[in-house]
Amino acid sequence: MAAIDEFLKLQMIQKLELSFSNARELRSRAEMLPSGLSWKCQTITLIHPTKSLIHLFWRDPVECLESLFSNPLFHDKLDFIPRQVYTMAAWLLRVYSEWLTGNSAWDMQSQFPRGATILGTMLSSDKTNITTMTGARIAHPLLLSLTNIHMRTCTKLSSKAFMLTALLPIPKYLHPNQWMHGMLEEHLIHECLLIVLKPLMIVAEVGIMMSDPVGNVRHCFAPLAAYIVDTPEAAMLTITVDPDDLEAYFEACAEHQLNGVHAPFWQGFLHADPSIFLMPEPLHHWHKEFYDHDLQWCLKVVGAWEVDFRFSILQPITGYCHFAGGISKLKKVTGRVHQDIQHYIIGLISSVAPCHFVTVIRALMDVQYLAQCPAPNDDLLSSINRYLLTFHEHKDIIMTLGARMGGKKPIDNWFIPKLELLQSITSSMRKVGALIQWSADVTEHVHVSEIKDPARRTNNNDYDPQICRHLDREEKLRCFAIATTLKSHPESHDLCYDAPEEEERELDNTDYDEREPLDPWTALLEEMNHTCITTNYFSKAKKLATLGHKERLYPPRTFIGSTTAIHLNYNLSRSGVKLEDISIDYNIPDLHGMLSNFLQCDARD
Structure with a gap:
């Protein structure tokens, strides 16, 4: 409230002649809205x-x-x-x-x-x-x-x-x-x-x-x-x-x-x-099961030092976590980290762990990956059961290698609740649909x-009464925003939108994610929720290619190379770096010559 008061005291804000002058009056205005x-x-x-x-x-x-x-x-x-x-x-x-x-x-x-x-x-x-x-x-x-x-x-x-x-x-x-x-x-x-x-x-x-x-x-x-x-x-x-x-x-x-x-x-x-x-439930039952059991078996069989070393030398990839210090001593591990480790684990242990042990770990990984499908069918459910059967046929190798360890001594049973829940994946999918929606x-x-x-x-x-009071006030503001927005968009009340035949044929050939929202209320939902829309750089590059020479930006920032769409950032991620350092860090020995050719071509145009 003190920050709001300080903001409202600014000279440029006071010129707006608002109906409130401090945070307390602002909250009183919110309390006057229809209650939820x-x-x-x-x-x-x-x-x-x-x-x-x-x-x-x-x-x-x-x-x-x-x-x-x-x-x-x-x-x-x-x-x-x-x-x-x-x-x-x-x-x-x-x-x-x-x-x-x-x-x-x-x-x-x-x-x-x-x-x-x-x-x-x-x-x-x-x-x-x-x-x-x-x-x-x-x-x-x-x-x-x-x-x-x-x-x-x-x-x-x-x-x-x-x-x-x-x-x-x-x-x-x-x-x-x-x-x-x-x-x-x-x-x-x-x-x-x-x-x-x-x-x-x-x-x-x-x-x-x-x-x-x-x-x-x-x-x-x-x-x-x-x-x-x-x-x-x-x-x-x-x-x-x-x-x-x-x-x-x-x-x-x-x-x-x-x-x-x-x-x-x-x-x-x-x-x-x-x-x-x-x-x-995917987060607590699958990813947590992998980190608490599957990964610990790998550390025991392969060795914690070896696994950490193999993770540390992996090439950093944008969008994936890079474990420069290994994974054996991680603390406060989140579900996202569990998934990042799962992306690499099979490839890292395949050349050093026994074949049957890799088969067991891969069978469990296949189960978890297939179970995350948003629209599984009967064939996929049969594949999940088949991989579970593969795990049970080869799981004795874990006991043989002494990988099933407790605090100080080996464990001679399979009483793992999270592992038992994997057996009910297919039956649950048939009853309640894709399990990824219940994550x-x-x-x-x-x-x-x-x-x-x-x-x-x-x-x-x-905390409890103040949380309730805050949520009550926030809900009033949200309902008020919906009502006023719908009132200011009269065309949004017409829900019977009929697309022309040409537009319908075009939509049938368009991917679901690429369709523009036709209904005004759907567009309003996207606007009010500030939904982040993923940019389709393939379609963007195709549109840029259809532009004339004068309208087209040069050099192009978005273009397609075979099956890959490339979009260059406007702002550099690294600035003030010497060309020699870039050539060494990114292993581009011919950077000087290629950059010189590019500048010469740009000068001619």
């Missing part, structure tokens, strides 16, 4: 004492779902009817992409009234750090989205397809037994989820009338379609036992690795099956806009 979804605060009473009162901040998930479903910017980004997609007219090769193309949505549709619309609910919860150096505060957000939104839109961060529905409490218990704290927290999470999701359970059973983005009223049911969580939270949500005495039962839970939850939240959901909505990469980035950015604008005290 209201936040609720509920105090949770517990049997076991905690250091402070437990407050649950949440808002109605049905209202969140309705807000997403009626958002005018998603009018052409929604599907309503389950379908089965085949690549052949004989219905031999089925394709699984969106959630509505899977068997789960297809089976649900037959159990609801005729003409009903299924709105699949997608949930996501994962703890995230608010502060690291001061207090180490942690938030546990519950995000909600709609599976009917197209995969390409939902996974795009700027689309705002995820909404913060609740801030789950993270209490500090005073119980003397430290091991009890985890189980008590898991009980509390299920209790809070029951409170937050109760309105959604009613809608999943009896339905509700909702208006879609173009004003059509539909009878909608909202079953639980997907829950994006990491491995520990997935175990917390599925294992259920009825404890009579928590103190006596704790020892039995520890022995059998149970969490003791006797009332899981999903019991109240109609058509909610944890074996379906808790599907394998936590998107929700992890949503934590920045929904939790971390609002937390930075607080006074570092009582």
